[in-house]
Amino acid sequence: MPPAKQPFKLPILSGAPAYDDLTARYGPRYKWLALVAVGLGIVAAVLSTTSFNVAIPALTRHFGLGQDRVQWAITGYMGAMTAAMLPTPWLLDRLGFRRCFLGATLVLAAASIAGSLSDGFAFLVAARILQGAAAGVLQPLGTLVVMRLFPVENQGRASGMLSFGIVLAPAVAPTLGGLLLDHFGWPAIFLMNLPFCLLAAGAGIWLLPKPREIRLRHFDWFGVGVLGLGTLALVEGVSSLQHAGPLAPWTWFQWGLAILSVVLFVRHGRRSAAPIISLGLFRDRPFAMGVLVSMAYGFGLYASTYVIPIFLQNALGFSATAAGLALLPSGIALAVAIPIAGRLTDRHSPQRITVVGLGLFGLSFVLFAVMAVHITYGEIIGITVMGRVGLALILPALSLAALRGMAAEQLGQSSTVISYMRQLGGVLGVAIAAVFLAWRESVYGATPAGIFSAFTESFVLLAVAFLLALAAAIRMEPQR
Numbered sequence: 001m002p003p004a005k006q007p008f009k010l011p012i013l014s015g016a017p018a019y020d021d022l023t024a025r026y027g028p029r030y031k032w033l034a035l036v037a038v039g040l041g042i043v044a045a046v047l048s049t050t051s052f053n054v055a056i057p058a059l060t061r062h063f064g065l066g067q068d069r070v071q072w073a074i075t076g077y078m079g080a081m082t083a084a085m086l087p088t089p090w091l092l093d094r095l096g097f098r099r100c101f102l103g104a105t106l107v108l109a110a111a112s113i114a115g116s117l118s119d120g121f122a123f124l125v126a127a128r129i130l131q132g133a134a135a136g137v138l139q140p141l142g143t144l145v146v147m148r149l150f151p152v153e154n155q156g157r158a159s160g161m162l163s164f165g166i167v168l169a170p171a172v173a174p175t176l177g178g179l180l181l182d183h184f185g186w187p188a189i190f191l192m193n194l195p196f197c198l199l200a201a202g203a204g205i206w207l208l209p210k211p212r213e214i215r216l217r218h219f220d221w222f223g224v225g226v227l228g229l230g231t232l233a234l235v236e237g238v239s240s241l242q243h244a245g246p247l248a249p250w251t252w253f254q255w256g257l258a259i260l261s262v263v264l265f266v267r268h269g270r271r272s273a274a275p276i277i278s279l280g281l282f283r284d285r286p287f288a289m290g291v292l293v294s295m296a297y298g299f300g301l302y303a304s305t306y307v308i309p310i311f312l313q314n315a316l317g318f319s320a321t322a323a324g325l326a327l328l329p330s331g332i333a334l335a336v337a338i339p340i341a342g343r344l345t346d347r348h349s350p351q352r353i354t355v356v357g358l359g360l361f362g363l364s365f366v367l368f369a370v371m372a373v374h375i376t377y378g379e380i381i382g383i384t385v386m387g388r389v390g391l392a393l394i395l396p397a398l399s400l401a402a403l404r405g406m407a408a409e410q411l412g413q414s415s416t417v418i419s420y421m422r423q424l425g426g427v428l429g430v431a432i433a434a435v436f437l438a439w440r441e442s443v444y445g446a447t448p449a450g451i452f453s454a455f456t457e458s459f460v461l462l463a464v465a466f467l468l469a470l471a472a473a474i475r476m477e478p479q480r
Helices: 019-063 072-085 088-095 097-116 121-138 141-149 152-184 194-207 221-243 249-271 279-283 285-315 320-347 350-371 377-403 408-444 448-474
Strands: none
Touching: 019 072, 019 097, 019 121, 019 141, 019 152, 019 194, 019 285, 019 320, 072 121, 072 221, 072 408, 088 097, 088 121, 088 408, 097 121, 097 141, 097 194, 141 152, 141 377, 141 408, 152 320, 152 377, 221 249, 221 408, 249 279, 279 285, 279 408, 285 320, 285 350, 285 377, 285 408, 285 448, 320 350, 320 377, 350 377, 350 448, 377 408, 408 448
């Protein structure tokens, strides 16, 4: 009788040292090494998001498309990223942390190479969607490392270190992206994250342990399906405001489909024994408010990375390189502030630090709105530095403020929900910012005064988003 066939296993994903062996080999520094390995993968994912914004004007010229269509290369990526976060808790249970991380990193690298070879806009968007799906699996993993490996007294410092890479990447991406764009064209933007993908894969193979146990939990196909459908309907509903109009049947159909998806998921979550997201998580007020903060914060953050580079180029006449250089000092300020913010989070209330950070970030957009027409180069630097200091305070503190009340078995789902809502806010932020900006430009006309008026109102929109996030953050204080 011939021997039974063994299932095929990819060696780099299946063979791995045990956790106890790694901790014995590296001692107390192991948790920091593991954090660096995972952080490299998340930086690669973040670069895929933020570096692309500086290429929007070049893509509109190269493919002969309007800004409202080119932004699908961004919203398609972010929609895929958001939807791909939903099955991450199940993938972690089924495959383990190591296989999830390495698999997503390799898919991200392959999609980046494919995108750089795009000869049509449809193929480019497909590559961006695949990039987004891989990035969506990677995004929640950093928080899991912090919450599982580090004691409470070091979680702020660890989160600050992780956030350092995550926010430094978008801070320097416009500068590096502008240089690559001016010298090598838009395909080079796709390849910016490739070195980080390779470093992350190598470090992950070396440092991430095999799972202690694999749980064969039932996959909630219905829950993931209706939430994914709702996400896509919400994005299309926002985009159709521009290409179909607010009163068009297609627009109303998309908004209705999004609302129906939420209703169906809530009903399903109450009846299912193992929903992809347990509704019981929302009984914890800091977590529930943290979800709202994450969504509003994601809206403002990602919309700002879309609006500011375009403002510098289209309204102020900067080249891609000059726009990137104008934003570079804020990246340096971020690099200085983020380790300090992490230590502050260990010593003070993460909720209060989140409130201060949101206030500073929101104020930066108020100043942009007030000073847009006559803003100087120095004022651009000063305002963006203020915003990045606020961002430095938010990132180490927000997840800790929302998740510290969660039990260990709830961390996979809860960290995914926080990341999902932040990205959902980001999807809506980019889509709404693009639609809103195009709408206001059509109202005011293509004159210099009209363009400045459109950007001024866009900055007001971002300030309102942060005001809403601030209101929710004030209510994140744990119940006594």
